[in-house]
Amino acid sequence: MTSEIELPAIAKSSASSSTSSTAKVVVCRGRSCRKYQAEAVWDNFAQNLPSDVELMSVPCLGQCGNGSMVVVEPDQTWYSQVHPEEVETVIQQHIIGKSPVKAMLYSKFHQSIQRS
Numbered sequence: 218m219t220s221e222i223e224l225p226a227i228a229k230s231s232a233s234s235s236t237s238s239t240a241k242v243v244v245c246r247g248r249s250c251r252k253y254q255a256e257a258v259w260d261n262f263a264q265n266l267p268s269d270v271e272l273m274s275v276p277c278l279g280q281c282g283n284g285s286m287v288v289v290e291p292d293q294t295w296y297s298q299v300h301p302e303e304v305e306t307v308i309q310q311h312i313i314g315k316s317p318v319k320a321m322l323y324s325k326f327h328q329s330i331q332r333s
């Protein structure tokens with residue numbers, strides 16, 4: 218399922234106000250992230266996400282210059298500098314395997330987790 222919504226810039230700790238436990242991937246498709254292949258990132262998620270995972274597009278996540286930015290809900294895991302070819306890793310390891318991809322975490326919001 219995909220959806221495109223218009224949201225204001227989202228604060229660092231709240232990519233969504235939803236309290237739902239439904240898995241969701243939020244892809245920033247703003248101008249800055251599009252410079253970093255956000256459209257290809259979006260396309261790869263759209264083509265490969267399991268059907269029970271929602272895919273959402275936002276116009277900016279307030280972290281311009283670190284794109285492509287992706288947030289996985291409901292655990293609010295932020296990924297930065299996501300390349301299209303890394304989407305499959307996020308799907309397999311995080312969405313399906315339930316284990317965040319530490320090497321891709323956005324260090325600004327996940328400082329306690331060591332990137333490897």
Ligand code: FES
Nearest residue numbers: 245247250280281
């Ligand atoms: S355009 Fe993606 S974080 Fe601003």
